[in-house]
Amino acid sequence: MKLELNREKDVTILCASGPISPENLKVLRAGINKLFLDGKNKIILELAEASTISSEVLRELAVLNLLASELSGKIVLAGVDPVTRSKIENFSKPPVVISYATRADAVASFAPPPPAELKVPSPAAQATPATPTPAPGKTSDAVSPEKAQIRQREITDLGALRKQIAQLEAENKTLKHNMLAMVMERRTPPDADSYDTKIKALEVQIVELLTATQAPAAGAAGAVKKQ
Amino acid sequence: METTAKEIMSTEMLNATEGMTIEEALKLLINSRITGLPVVDAEGKMIGVLSEYDILMQISQAKNMKPEVFQQVITFSRKADTIAENMPLNDIVKRFIDSKYRRLPVVNKAGKLIGIITRRDLMRVFYYRARLS
Incomplete structure:
Protein backbone atom coordinates (compact mmCIF):
# COMPACT_ATOMS: atom_id res chain seq x y z
CA MET A 1 0.00 0.00 0.00
CA SER A 109 -17.32 18.78 6.65
CA PHE A 110 -14.39 20.15 8.63
CA ALA A 111 -15.31 23.76 8.05
CA PRO A 112 -16.07 25.65 11.26
CA PRO A 113 -19.31 27.62 11.53
CA PRO A 114 -19.02 31.12 10.08
CA PRO A 115 -18.18 33.77 12.70
CA ALA A 116 -20.87 36.26 13.68
CA GLU A 117 -20.44 39.44 11.70
CA LEU A 118 -20.36 42.79 13.44
CA LYS A 119 -23.73 44.28 12.66
CA VAL A 120 -23.83 48.03 12.24
CA PRO A 121 -27.42 49.25 12.82
CA SER A 122 -28.95 50.77 9.71
CA PRO A 123 -30.10 54.41 9.78
CA ALA A 124 -33.74 53.22 9.47
CA ALA A 125 -33.43 51.10 12.57
CA GLN A 126 -31.83 53.97 14.45
CA ALA A 127 -34.68 56.35 13.46
CA THR A 128 -37.47 54.22 14.95
CA PRO A 129 -38.29 54.98 18.57
CA ALA A 130 -37.02 52.51 21.09
CA THR A 131 -39.63 50.07 22.34
CA PRO A 132 -40.19 50.22 26.10
CA THR A 133 -38.36 47.53 27.96
CA PRO A 134 -40.65 45.17 29.88
CA ALA A 135 -40.90 45.66 33.64
CA PRO A 136 -38.82 43.34 35.77
CA GLY A 137 -40.57 40.04 36.37
CA LYS A 138 -42.64 40.38 33.20
CA THR A 139 -41.69 38.22 30.28
CA SER A 140 -41.12 39.64 26.88
CA ASP A 141 -43.61 38.77 24.14
CA ALA A 142 -40.88 37.56 21.83
CA VAL A 143 -39.83 34.32 23.58
CA SER A 144 -37.16 32.33 21.81
CA PRO A 145 -38.09 28.80 20.70
CA GLU A 146 -35.57 27.34 23.15
CA LYS A 147 -37.12 29.20 26.08
CA ALA A 148 -40.60 28.14 25.01
CA GLN A 149 -39.43 24.55 24.87
CA ILE A 150 -37.87 24.78 28.34
CA ARG A 151 -41.04 26.35 29.75
CA GLN A 152 -43.21 23.62 28.26
CA ARG A 153 -40.95 20.99 29.75
CA GLU A 154 -41.16 22.68 33.15
CA ILE A 155 -44.96 22.67 32.98
CA THR A 156 -45.02 18.98 32.12
CA ASP A 157 -42.57 18.13 34.90
CA LEU A 158 -44.58 20.18 37.41
CA GLY A 159 -47.76 18.32 36.51
CA ALA A 160 -46.03 14.99 36.99
CA LEU A 161 -44.66 16.10 40.37
CA ARG A 162 -48.09 17.21 41.58
CA LYS A 163 -49.58 13.90 40.60
CA GLN A 164 -46.82 12.12 42.46
CA ILE A 165 -47.46 14.25 45.57
CA ALA A 166 -51.18 13.41 45.51
CA GLN A 167 -50.39 9.69 45.27
CA LEU A 168 -47.94 9.86 48.15
CA GLU A 169 -50.46 11.73 50.34
CA ALA A 170 -53.12 9.10 49.70
CA GLU A 171 -50.64 6.36 50.58
CA ASN A 172 -49.68 8.20 53.74
CA LYS A 173 -53.32 8.44 54.82
CA THR A 174 -53.85 4.73 54.26
CA LEU A 175 -50.73 3.87 56.22
CA LYS A 176 -51.80 6.01 59.16
CA HIS A 177 -55.21 4.35 59.23
CA ASN A 178 -53.62 0.91 59.12
CA MET A 179 -51.23 1.76 61.91
CA LEU A 180 -54.04 2.99 64.14
CA ALA A 181 -55.99 -0.18 63.51
CA MET A 182 -52.95 -2.28 64.48
CA VAL A 183 -52.48 -0.31 67.70
CA MET A 184 -56.12 -0.67 68.65
CA GLU A 185 -56.03 -4.36 67.97
CA ARG A 186 -53.03 -4.87 70.25
CA ARG A 187 -54.59 -3.00 73.18
CA THR A 188 -56.24 -5.08 75.92
CA PRO A 189 -58.92 -3.93 76.49
CA PRO A 190 -59.35 -2.18 73.17
CA ASP A 191 -61.27 0.97 74.14
CA ALA A 192 -62.02 3.51 76.91
CA ASP A 193 -65.28 1.98 78.04
CA SER A 194 -63.59 -1.29 78.63
CA TYR A 195 -60.87 0.47 80.60
CA ASP A 196 -63.54 2.12 82.78
CA THR A 197 -65.16 -1.20 83.41
CA LYS A 198 -61.83 -2.73 84.29
CA ILE A 199 -60.92 0.13 86.63
CA LYS A 200 -64.26 -0.12 88.41
CA ALA A 201 -63.78 -3.83 88.85
CA LEU A 202 -60.35 -3.22 90.31
CA GLU A 203 -61.75 -0.58 92.68
CA VAL A 204 -64.40 -3.00 93.90
CA GLN A 205 -61.68 -5.58 94.41
CA ILE A 206 -59.61 -3.13 96.46
CA VAL A 207 -62.59 -2.25 98.65
CA GLU A 208 -63.30 -5.90 99.27
CA LEU A 209 -59.69 -6.58 100.20
CA LEU A 210 -59.60 -3.62 102.56
CA THR A 211 -62.84 -4.73 104.15
CA ALA A 212 -61.47 -8.19 104.53
CA THR A 213 -58.26 -6.99 106.23
CA GLN A 214 -60.00 -4.51 108.50
CA ALA A 215 -62.77 -6.90 109.67
CA PRO A 216 -60.53 -9.43 111.56
CA ALA A 217 -58.61 -6.52 113.12
CA ALA A 218 -61.89 -5.00 114.35
CA GLY A 219 -62.99 -8.41 115.72
CA ALA A 220 -59.69 -8.89 117.60
CA ALA A 221 -59.88 -5.40 119.10
CA GLY A 222 -63.47 -6.07 120.30
CA ALA A 223 -62.38 -9.33 121.89
CA VAL A 224 -59.56 -7.60 123.79
CA LYS A 225 -61.93 -4.85 125.06
CA LYS A 226 -64.45 -7.32 126.40
CA GLN A 227 -61.72 -8.98 128.42
CA MET B 1 12.34 10.85 11.26
CA GLU B 2 12.15 13.78 13.62
CA THR B 3 9.09 15.94 13.58
CA THR B 4 9.70 19.41 12.20
CA ALA B 5 7.80 22.68 12.13
CA LYS B 6 6.46 21.97 8.67
CA GLU B 7 4.67 18.86 9.92
CA ILE B 8 3.18 20.48 12.98
CA MET B 9 2.21 23.86 11.60
CA SER B 10 -1.20 24.93 10.55
CA THR B 11 -1.39 26.31 7.06
CA GLU B 12 -4.85 27.72 7.51
CA MET B 13 -3.95 31.06 8.91
CA LEU B 14 -4.91 34.65 8.74
CA ASN B 15 -2.53 37.46 8.11
CA ALA B 16 -2.59 41.17 7.73
CA THR B 17 -1.16 42.91 4.72
CA GLU B 18 0.95 46.01 4.57
CA GLY B 19 -1.75 48.29 3.25
CA MET B 20 -4.56 47.09 5.51
CA THR B 21 -6.63 49.73 7.30
CA ILE B 22 -7.35 49.82 11.03
CA GLU B 23 -11.00 49.06 10.32
CA GLU B 24 -10.13 45.97 8.30
CA ALA B 25 -7.70 44.79 10.95
CA LEU B 26 -10.28 45.31 13.71
CA LYS B 27 -12.85 43.23 11.90
CA LEU B 28 -10.38 40.45 11.20
CA LEU B 29 -9.12 40.25 14.78
CA ILE B 30 -12.59 40.37 16.32
CA ASN B 31 -14.29 37.90 13.99
CA SER B 32 -11.41 35.47 14.17
CA ARG B 33 -11.08 35.87 17.94
CA ILE B 34 -7.34 36.28 17.81
CA THR B 35 -5.07 38.81 19.44
CA GLY B 36 -2.43 39.15 16.76
CA LEU B 37 -1.61 38.62 13.12
CA PRO B 38 1.56 38.22 11.07
CA VAL B 39 1.95 40.96 8.49
CA VAL B 40 3.09 40.07 4.99
CA ASP B 41 4.03 42.08 1.96
CA ALA B 42 2.60 41.70 -1.52
CA GLU B 43 4.79 38.68 -2.17
CA GLY B 44 3.75 36.91 0.98
CA LYS B 45 7.02 37.55 2.72
CA MET B 46 6.69 38.13 6.44
CA ILE B 47 7.58 41.65 7.47
CA GLY B 48 6.16 42.05 10.94
CA VAL B 49 3.46 41.35 13.48
CA LEU B 50 0.28 43.29 14.26
CA SER B 51 -1.21 42.94 17.72
CA GLU B 52 -4.28 44.31 19.47
CA TYR B 53 -1.90 46.51 21.43
CA ASP B 54 -0.53 48.05 18.24
CA ILE B 55 -4.04 48.95 17.10
CA LEU B 56 -5.00 50.44 20.43
CA MET B 57 -1.81 52.43 20.51
CA GLN B 58 -2.41 53.77 17.03
CA ILE B 59 -6.00 54.73 17.79
CA SER B 60 -5.04 56.39 21.06
CA GLN B 61 -2.55 58.60 19.26
CA ALA B 62 -5.28 60.02 17.02
CA LYS B 63 -6.72 63.40 18.03
CA ASN B 64 -10.27 62.18 17.71
CA MET B 65 -12.21 59.00 16.89
CA LYS B 66 -13.82 60.05 13.70
CA PRO B 67 -14.34 57.41 11.01
CA GLU B 68 -11.39 58.75 9.02
CA VAL B 69 -9.05 57.63 11.81
CA PHE B 70 -9.96 54.02 11.19
CA GLN B 71 -9.17 54.29 7.50
CA GLN B 72 -5.51 54.82 8.30
CA VAL B 73 -3.08 52.14 7.32
CA ILE B 74 -2.00 49.94 10.23
CA THR B 75 1.29 50.41 12.01
CA PHE B 76 2.87 47.25 13.27
CA SER B 77 5.99 45.87 14.83
CA ARG B 78 8.70 45.09 12.32
CA LYS B 79 10.48 42.83 14.75
CA ALA B 80 9.05 39.36 14.58
CA ASP B 81 10.17 36.00 15.88
CA THR B 82 9.72 33.24 13.39
CA ILE B 83 10.35 29.52 13.12
CA ALA B 84 12.13 27.92 10.20
CA GLU B 85 10.14 25.21 8.49
CA ASN B 86 12.77 22.56 9.20
CA MET B 87 13.19 23.37 12.88
CA PRO B 88 12.85 20.18 14.97
CA LEU B 89 10.24 19.79 17.66
CA ASN B 90 12.58 20.16 20.63
CA ASP B 91 13.89 23.46 19.34
CA ILE B 92 10.37 24.67 18.67
CA VAL B 93 9.34 23.94 22.25
CA LYS B 94 12.40 25.73 23.53
CA ARG B 95 11.62 28.74 21.38
CA PHE B 96 8.11 28.93 22.78
CA ILE B 97 9.39 28.72 26.33
CA ASP B 98 12.07 31.36 25.82
CA SER B 99 9.87 33.80 23.97
CA LYS B 100 6.63 33.17 25.89
CA TYR B 101 4.64 33.78 22.74
CA ARG B 102 1.36 31.99 22.24
CA ARG B 103 1.95 31.52 18.52
CA LEU B 104 4.87 31.77 16.15
CA PRO B 105 4.83 32.07 12.37
CA VAL B 106 6.67 29.55 10.24
CA VAL B 107 8.67 30.76 7.26
CA ASN B 108 10.50 28.99 4.48
CA LYS B 109 14.05 29.65 3.37
CA ALA B 110 12.94 32.62 1.32
CA GLY B 111 11.27 34.20 4.34
CA LYS B 112 7.81 33.57 2.99
CA LEU B 113 5.09 32.93 5.56
CA ILE B 114 3.93 29.34 5.12
CA GLY B 115 2.25 28.47 8.37
CA ILE B 116 1.77 29.10 12.04
CA ILE B 117 2.34 27.05 15.17
CA THR B 118 0.44 27.75 18.36
CA ARG B 119 0.87 26.44 21.87
CA ARG B 120 -2.33 24.53 21.25
CA ASP B 121 -0.70 22.73 18.32
CA LEU B 122 2.17 21.68 20.55
CA MET B 123 -0.18 20.47 23.25
CA ARG B 124 -1.99 18.37 20.66
CA VAL B 125 1.31 16.81 19.65
CA PHE B 126 2.11 16.05 23.28
CA TYR B 127 -1.31 14.55 23.94
CA TYR B 128 -1.03 12.06 21.11
CA ARG B 129 2.49 11.22 22.12
CA ALA B 130 1.16 10.40 25.54
CA ARG B 131 -1.68 8.30 24.14
CA LEU B 132 0.30 6.42 21.54
CA SER B 133 3.55 5.85 23.38
Whole structure:
Protein backbone atom coordinates (compact mmCIF):
# COMPACT_ATOMS: atom_id res chain seq x y z
CA MET A 1 0.00 0.00 0.00
CA LYS A 2 1.24 3.43 -0.89
CA LEU A 3 0.33 6.46 1.16
CA GLU A 4 0.36 9.98 -0.20
CA LEU A 5 -0.06 13.03 1.96
CA ASN A 6 -1.85 16.20 0.95
CA ARG A 7 -3.16 19.12 2.84
CA GLU A 8 -6.15 21.31 2.22
CA LYS A 9 -7.49 24.00 4.51
CA ASP A 10 -5.75 22.60 7.56
CA VAL A 11 -7.12 19.14 6.90
CA THR A 12 -4.73 16.30 6.18
CA ILE A 13 -5.64 14.10 3.26
CA LEU A 14 -4.17 10.64 3.28
CA CYS A 15 -4.50 8.94 -0.07
CA ALA A 16 -4.11 5.20 0.19
CA SER A 17 -3.62 3.24 -2.98
CA GLY A 18 -4.22 -0.47 -3.13
CA PRO A 19 -6.68 -2.78 -1.40
CA ILE A 20 -7.02 -2.82 2.35
CA SER A 21 -5.59 -6.19 3.27
CA PRO A 22 -4.58 -7.05 6.86
CA GLU A 23 -0.98 -6.25 5.93
CA ASN A 24 -1.94 -2.96 4.35
CA LEU A 25 -4.04 -2.15 7.39
CA LYS A 26 -0.86 -2.08 9.45
CA VAL A 27 0.66 0.41 7.05
CA LEU A 28 -2.46 2.52 7.13
CA ARG A 29 -2.57 2.46 10.92
CA ALA A 30 1.10 3.46 11.10
CA GLY A 31 0.47 6.33 8.70
CA ILE A 32 -2.46 7.65 10.71
CA ASN A 33 -0.57 7.26 13.97
CA LYS A 34 2.27 9.31 12.52
CA LEU A 35 -0.22 12.06 11.75
CA PHE A 36 -1.52 11.94 15.31
CA LEU A 37 2.03 12.19 16.63
CA ASP A 38 2.44 15.35 14.55
CA GLY A 39 -0.72 16.72 16.15
CA LYS A 40 -2.85 16.24 13.06
CA ASN A 41 -6.24 14.83 13.95
CA LYS A 42 -8.40 16.20 11.13
CA ILE A 43 -7.90 13.51 8.55
CA ILE A 44 -9.55 12.56 5.28
CA LEU A 45 -8.83 9.05 4.20
CA GLU A 46 -9.11 8.55 0.47
CA LEU A 47 -9.47 4.90 -0.37
CA ALA A 48 -10.28 5.21 -4.02
CA GLU A 49 -8.86 1.81 -4.91
CA ALA A 50 -10.50 -0.07 -2.08
CA SER A 51 -13.34 -2.03 -3.62
CA THR A 52 -14.32 -3.52 -0.28
CA ILE A 53 -13.66 -2.57 3.30
CA SER A 54 -13.74 -5.42 5.77
CA SER A 55 -15.32 -5.29 9.20
CA GLU A 56 -11.87 -5.49 10.73
CA VAL A 57 -10.82 -2.36 8.89
CA LEU A 58 -13.98 -0.57 9.93
CA ARG A 59 -13.42 -1.45 13.55
CA GLU A 60 -9.85 -0.19 13.31
CA LEU A 61 -11.07 3.04 11.76
CA ALA A 62 -13.60 3.38 14.57
CA VAL A 63 -10.81 3.22 17.15
CA LEU A 64 -8.68 5.72 15.25
CA ASN A 65 -11.64 8.04 14.76
CA LEU A 66 -12.28 7.94 18.48
CA LEU A 67 -8.65 8.85 19.12
CA ALA A 68 -8.98 11.79 16.76
CA SER A 69 -12.21 12.93 18.39
CA GLU A 70 -10.58 13.05 21.82
CA LEU A 71 -9.18 16.40 20.77
CA SER A 72 -12.14 17.50 18.65
CA GLY A 73 -10.80 16.01 15.46
CA LYS A 74 -12.17 13.27 13.23
CA ILE A 75 -11.37 10.88 10.45
CA VAL A 76 -13.67 10.74 7.44
CA LEU A 77 -13.55 8.78 4.23
CA ALA A 78 -13.71 10.22 0.75
CA GLY A 79 -13.88 8.85 -2.76
CA VAL A 80 -15.52 5.62 -1.67
CA ASP A 81 -17.93 3.98 -4.14
CA PRO A 82 -21.65 3.98 -3.29
CA VAL A 83 -21.83 0.25 -2.53
CA THR A 84 -18.98 0.46 -0.04
CA ARG A 85 -20.43 3.62 1.45
CA SER A 86 -23.71 1.84 1.99
CA LYS A 87 -21.90 -1.02 3.69
CA ILE A 88 -20.12 1.43 6.00
CA GLU A 89 -23.35 3.18 6.87
CA ASN A 90 -25.04 -0.11 7.70
CA PHE A 91 -22.12 -1.57 9.65
CA SER A 92 -23.22 0.20 12.79
CA LYS A 93 -25.70 2.81 13.92
CA PRO A 94 -24.46 5.51 14.02
CA PRO A 95 -21.75 4.82 11.45
CA VAL A 96 -18.26 4.31 12.87
CA VAL A 97 -16.88 6.73 10.33
CA ILE A 98 -18.57 9.15 7.95
CA SER A 99 -17.90 8.73 4.26
CA TYR A 100 -18.26 11.30 1.51
CA ALA A 101 -18.49 10.86 -2.22
CA THR A 102 -15.91 13.51 -3.02
CA ARG A 103 -12.89 15.09 -1.40
CA ALA A 104 -14.53 18.51 -1.57
CA ASP A 105 -17.48 17.32 0.48
CA ALA A 106 -15.14 15.76 2.99
CA VAL A 107 -13.10 18.96 3.31
CA ALA A 108 -16.28 20.98 3.72
CA SER A 109 -17.32 18.78 6.65
CA PHE A 110 -14.39 20.15 8.63
CA ALA A 111 -15.31 23.76 8.05
CA PRO A 112 -16.07 25.65 11.26
CA PRO A 113 -19.31 27.62 11.53
CA PRO A 114 -19.02 31.12 10.08
CA PRO A 115 -18.18 33.77 12.70
CA ALA A 116 -20.87 36.26 13.68
CA GLU A 117 -20.44 39.44 11.70
CA LEU A 118 -20.36 42.79 13.44
CA LYS A 119 -23.73 44.28 12.66
CA VAL A 120 -23.83 48.03 12.24
CA PRO A 121 -27.42 49.25 12.82
CA SER A 122 -28.95 50.77 9.71
CA PRO A 123 -30.10 54.41 9.78
CA ALA A 124 -33.74 53.22 9.47
CA ALA A 125 -33.43 51.10 12.57
CA GLN A 126 -31.83 53.97 14.45
CA ALA A 127 -34.68 56.35 13.46
CA THR A 128 -37.47 54.22 14.95
CA PRO A 129 -38.29 54.98 18.57
CA ALA A 130 -37.02 52.51 21.09
CA THR A 131 -39.63 50.07 22.34
CA PRO A 132 -40.19 50.22 26.10
CA THR A 133 -38.36 47.53 27.96
CA PRO A 134 -40.65 45.17 29.88
CA ALA A 135 -40.90 45.66 33.64
CA PRO A 136 -38.82 43.34 35.77
CA GLY A 137 -40.57 40.04 36.37
CA LYS A 138 -42.64 40.38 33.20
CA THR A 139 -41.69 38.22 30.28
CA SER A 140 -41.12 39.64 26.88
CA ASP A 141 -43.61 38.77 24.14
CA ALA A 142 -40.88 37.56 21.83
CA VAL A 143 -39.83 34.32 23.58
CA SER A 144 -37.16 32.33 21.81
CA PRO A 145 -38.09 28.80 20.70
CA GLU A 146 -35.57 27.34 23.15
CA LYS A 147 -37.12 29.20 26.08
CA ALA A 148 -40.60 28.14 25.01
CA GLN A 149 -39.43 24.55 24.87
CA ILE A 150 -37.87 24.78 28.34
CA ARG A 151 -41.04 26.35 29.75
CA GLN A 152 -43.21 23.62 28.26
CA ARG A 153 -40.95 20.99 29.75
CA GLU A 154 -41.16 22.68 33.15
CA ILE A 155 -44.96 22.67 32.98
CA THR A 156 -45.02 18.98 32.12
CA ASP A 157 -42.57 18.13 34.90
CA LEU A 158 -44.58 20.18 37.41
CA GLY A 159 -47.76 18.32 36.51
CA ALA A 160 -46.03 14.99 36.99
CA LEU A 161 -44.66 16.10 40.37
CA ARG A 162 -48.09 17.21 41.58
CA LYS A 163 -49.58 13.90 40.60
CA GLN A 164 -46.82 12.12 42.46
CA ILE A 165 -47.46 14.25 45.57
CA ALA A 166 -51.18 13.41 45.51
CA GLN A 167 -50.39 9.69 45.27
CA LEU A 168 -47.94 9.86 48.15
CA GLU A 169 -50.46 11.73 50.34
CA ALA A 170 -53.12 9.10 49.70
CA GLU A 171 -50.64 6.36 50.58
CA ASN A 172 -49.68 8.20 53.74
CA LYS A 173 -53.32 8.44 54.82
CA THR A 174 -53.85 4.73 54.26
CA LEU A 175 -50.73 3.87 56.22
CA LYS A 176 -51.80 6.01 59.16
CA HIS A 177 -55.21 4.35 59.23
CA ASN A 178 -53.62 0.91 59.12
CA MET A 179 -51.23 1.76 61.91
CA LEU A 180 -54.04 2.99 64.14
CA ALA A 181 -55.99 -0.18 63.51
CA MET A 182 -52.95 -2.28 64.48
CA VAL A 183 -52.48 -0.31 67.70
CA MET A 184 -56.12 -0.67 68.65
CA GLU A 185 -56.03 -4.36 67.97
CA ARG A 186 -53.03 -4.87 70.25
CA ARG A 187 -54.59 -3.00 73.18
CA THR A 188 -56.24 -5.08 75.92
CA PRO A 189 -58.92 -3.93 76.49
CA PRO A 190 -59.35 -2.18 73.17
CA ASP A 191 -61.27 0.97 74.14
CA ALA A 192 -62.02 3.51 76.91
CA ASP A 193 -65.28 1.98 78.04
CA SER A 194 -63.59 -1.29 78.63
CA TYR A 195 -60.87 0.47 80.60
CA ASP A 196 -63.54 2.12 82.78
CA THR A 197 -65.16 -1.20 83.41
CA LYS A 198 -61.83 -2.73 84.29
CA ILE A 199 -60.92 0.13 86.63
CA LYS A 200 -64.26 -0.12 88.41
CA ALA A 201 -63.78 -3.83 88.85
CA LEU A 202 -60.35 -3.22 90.31
CA GLU A 203 -61.75 -0.58 92.68
CA VAL A 204 -64.40 -3.00 93.90
CA GLN A 205 -61.68 -5.58 94.41
CA ILE A 206 -59.61 -3.13 96.46
CA VAL A 207 -62.59 -2.25 98.65
CA GLU A 208 -63.30 -5.90 99.27
CA LEU A 209 -59.69 -6.58 100.20
CA LEU A 210 -59.60 -3.62 102.56
CA THR A 211 -62.84 -4.73 104.15
CA ALA A 212 -61.47 -8.19 104.53
CA THR A 213 -58.26 -6.99 106.23
CA GLN A 214 -60.00 -4.51 108.50
CA ALA A 215 -62.77 -6.90 109.67
CA PRO A 216 -60.53 -9.43 111.56
CA ALA A 217 -58.61 -6.52 113.12
CA ALA A 218 -61.89 -5.00 114.35
CA GLY A 219 -62.99 -8.41 115.72
CA ALA A 220 -59.69 -8.89 117.60
CA ALA A 221 -59.88 -5.40 119.10
CA GLY A 222 -63.47 -6.07 120.30
CA ALA A 223 -62.38 -9.33 121.89
CA VAL A 224 -59.56 -7.60 123.79
CA LYS A 225 -61.93 -4.85 125.06
CA LYS A 226 -64.45 -7.32 126.40
CA GLN A 227 -61.72 -8.98 128.42
CA MET B 1 12.34 10.85 11.26
CA GLU B 2 12.15 13.78 13.62
CA THR B 3 9.09 15.94 13.58
CA THR B 4 9.70 19.41 12.20
CA ALA B 5 7.80 22.68 12.13
CA LYS B 6 6.46 21.97 8.67
CA GLU B 7 4.67 18.86 9.92
CA ILE B 8 3.18 20.48 12.98
CA MET B 9 2.21 23.86 11.60
CA SER B 10 -1.20 24.93 10.55
CA THR B 11 -1.39 26.31 7.06
CA GLU B 12 -4.85 27.72 7.51
CA MET B 13 -3.95 31.06 8.91
CA LEU B 14 -4.91 34.65 8.74
CA ASN B 15 -2.53 37.46 8.11
CA ALA B 16 -2.59 41.17 7.73
CA THR B 17 -1.16 42.91 4.72
CA GLU B 18 0.95 46.01 4.57
CA GLY B 19 -1.75 48.29 3.25
CA MET B 20 -4.56 47.09 5.51
CA THR B 21 -6.63 49.73 7.30
CA ILE B 22 -7.35 49.82 11.03
CA GLU B 23 -11.00 49.06 10.32
CA GLU B 24 -10.13 45.97 8.30
CA ALA B 25 -7.70 44.79 10.95
CA LEU B 26 -10.28 45.31 13.71
CA LYS B 27 -12.85 43.23 11.90
CA LEU B 28 -10.38 40.45 11.20
CA LEU B 29 -9.12 40.25 14.78
CA ILE B 30 -12.59 40.37 16.32
CA ASN B 31 -14.29 37.90 13.99
CA SER B 32 -11.41 35.47 14.17
CA ARG B 33 -11.08 35.87 17.94
CA ILE B 34 -7.34 36.28 17.81
CA THR B 35 -5.07 38.81 19.44
CA GLY B 36 -2.43 39.15 16.76
CA LEU B 37 -1.61 38.62 13.12
CA PRO B 38 1.56 38.22 11.07
CA VAL B 39 1.95 40.96 8.49
CA VAL B 40 3.09 40.07 4.99
CA ASP B 41 4.03 42.08 1.96
CA ALA B 42 2.60 41.70 -1.52
CA GLU B 43 4.79 38.68 -2.17
CA GLY B 44 3.75 36.91 0.98
CA LYS B 45 7.02 37.55 2.72
CA MET B 46 6.69 38.13 6.44
CA ILE B 47 7.58 41.65 7.47
CA GLY B 48 6.16 42.05 10.94
CA VAL B 49 3.46 41.35 13.48
CA LEU B 50 0.28 43.29 14.26
CA SER B 51 -1.21 42.94 17.72
CA GLU B 52 -4.28 44.31 19.47
CA TYR B 53 -1.90 46.51 21.43
CA ASP B 54 -0.53 48.05 18.24
CA ILE B 55 -4.04 48.95 17.10
CA LEU B 56 -5.00 50.44 20.43
CA MET B 57 -1.81 52.43 20.51
CA GLN B 58 -2.41 53.77 17.03
CA ILE B 59 -6.00 54.73 17.79
CA SER B 60 -5.04 56.39 21.06
CA GLN B 61 -2.55 58.60 19.26
CA ALA B 62 -5.28 60.02 17.02
CA LYS B 63 -6.72 63.40 18.03
CA ASN B 64 -10.27 62.18 17.71
CA MET B 65 -12.21 59.00 16.89
CA LYS B 66 -13.82 60.05 13.70
CA PRO B 67 -14.34 57.41 11.01
CA GLU B 68 -11.39 58.75 9.02
CA VAL B 69 -9.05 57.63 11.81
CA PHE B 70 -9.96 54.02 11.19
CA GLN B 71 -9.17 54.29 7.50
CA GLN B 72 -5.51 54.82 8.30
CA VAL B 73 -3.08 52.14 7.32
CA ILE B 74 -2.00 49.94 10.23
CA THR B 75 1.29 50.41 12.01
CA PHE B 76 2.87 47.25 13.27
CA SER B 77 5.99 45.87 14.83
CA ARG B 78 8.70 45.09 12.32
CA LYS B 79 10.48 42.83 14.75
CA ALA B 80 9.05 39.36 14.58
CA ASP B 81 10.17 36.00 15.88
CA THR B 82 9.72 33.24 13.39
CA ILE B 83 10.35 29.52 13.12
CA ALA B 84 12.13 27.92 10.20
CA GLU B 85 10.14 25.21 8.49
CA ASN B 86 12.77 22.56 9.20
CA MET B 87 13.19 23.37 12.88
CA PRO B 88 12.85 20.18 14.97
CA LEU B 89 10.24 19.79 17.66
CA ASN B 90 12.58 20.16 20.63
CA ASP B 91 13.89 23.46 19.34
CA ILE B 92 10.37 24.67 18.67
CA VAL B 93 9.34 23.94 22.25
CA LYS B 94 12.40 25.73 23.53
CA ARG B 95 11.62 28.74 21.38
CA PHE B 96 8.11 28.93 22.78
CA ILE B 97 9.39 28.72 26.33
CA ASP B 98 12.07 31.36 25.82
CA SER B 99 9.87 33.80 23.97
CA LYS B 100 6.63 33.17 25.89
CA TYR B 101 4.64 33.78 22.74
CA ARG B 102 1.36 31.99 22.24
CA ARG B 103 1.95 31.52 18.52
CA LEU B 104 4.87 31.77 16.15
CA PRO B 105 4.83 32.07 12.37
CA VAL B 106 6.67 29.55 10.24
CA VAL B 107 8.67 30.76 7.26
CA ASN B 108 10.50 28.99 4.48
CA LYS B 109 14.05 29.65 3.37
CA ALA B 110 12.94 32.62 1.32
CA GLY B 111 11.27 34.20 4.34
CA LYS B 112 7.81 33.57 2.99
CA LEU B 113 5.09 32.93 5.56
CA ILE B 114 3.93 29.34 5.12
CA GLY B 115 2.25 28.47 8.37
CA ILE B 116 1.77 29.10 12.04
CA ILE B 117 2.34 27.05 15.17
CA THR B 118 0.44 27.75 18.36
CA ARG B 119 0.87 26.44 21.87
CA ARG B 120 -2.33 24.53 21.25
CA ASP B 121 -0.70 22.73 18.32
CA LEU B 122 2.17 21.68 20.55
CA MET B 123 -0.18 20.47 23.25
CA ARG B 124 -1.99 18.37 20.66
CA VAL B 125 1.31 16.81 19.65
CA PHE B 126 2.11 16.05 23.28
CA TYR B 127 -1.31 14.55 23.94
CA TYR B 128 -1.03 12.06 21.11
CA ARG B 129 2.49 11.22 22.12
CA ALA B 130 1.16 10.40 25.54
CA ARG B 131 -1.68 8.30 24.14
CA LEU B 132 0.30 6.42 21.54
CA SER B 133 3.55 5.85 23.38
